[in-house]
Amino acid sequence: MKQLIVLVVCLVAATRADVSHLVTPEPKVPASPYVFSYQAGRAPGHVDRQHTEVSDGSGVIRGAFSYVDPKNQVRTVQYVADEHGFHPQLSHKLEDSAAVQAAKKRHFETYNRIAQEHANHTPGQVALANAPHTSAAVAHATQKHLNAFERIAAEHAAIGRQQEAQRLALAAQSEHSDIDDGQYHPEV
Template sequence: MKHLLILVVCVLGAYADVSHLSTTEPNRGPPNPYVFSYQAGRAPGHVDRQHTEVSDGSGVIRGAFSYVDPKNQVRTVQYVADENGFHPKLSHELEDSEAVKAAKRKHLALYHRIAQEHASQTPGQASLAAAPHASAAVVHATNKHLSEFERIAAEHAAIGAAQEAQRLALAAQSEHSDVDNGQYHP
């Protein structure tokens, strides 16, 4: 009886559908166009969000979704998704305030002035009039770092000279002790 049960389980296992375990992509056939849409709300009869999407079957998807933001305004995003990615278009872009518009104008004017100054210079030429002047703190820090750099460079030069002298002494000693009339003496 035990062997019969094992045989039945093995036979059923051999005929089991394991196609979902396959790593190859199934043949999907031609793309199918579709349309879907839904609306939802937090209270019965009240819609505060919706989504609609349409695919023509060629791989291009168009859609729109809307929601109510925390300021109780309806915001809508229309989009196209294709082989080049997702391209949203916001229908609720906010207009800049007067302060932001003024700041943008000031920034653009400054940008153009600097661009003209740089365009009038030849490559490698520094505008001395436009060069920033170092404060006392910057001058002090610069001098401190320069003196440290010079001290370290002198230290490294002394170490390098000592190592070179040691190398030359070892090389001279090797020449006299290693080779004597064409014979090697350790």
């Protein structure tokens, strides 16, 4: 049985061991230059999207893609991707729909209202006027919890007193006993 326990402990330790020093890092291969381009369409002879990309092997990628949007407008995005990220240039201005414009308006109104409320308070001051109020249900649940906590604390205190009384009684009894004189007396 001891051998099985030792085997399990060794297996668990082995699965948690750091073996990163045993892994050989892959060598950095220099980027190869490439060029690709494609055109596609939903119907034969009809092109509604295209993509071209060029890399000179130095890590800088330049490209462009075009597509026809749902409003039948050709949209083109030219881009450069380098060590600083992806940098697109759009051929068209993005416009928000009416729903997005309304949502942005509500967001900024709410943001500005909250910022103004916070600006009217000194640091560390609690905005009690804007603090949420406790509902009747939350107040009832809170009181119920506190009552249960107090009842359990009282029960634990009573159990503690009872155990202390038993310990003191046992200690008083053993002081008068010949068995416990502070010495160990094995049977002969």
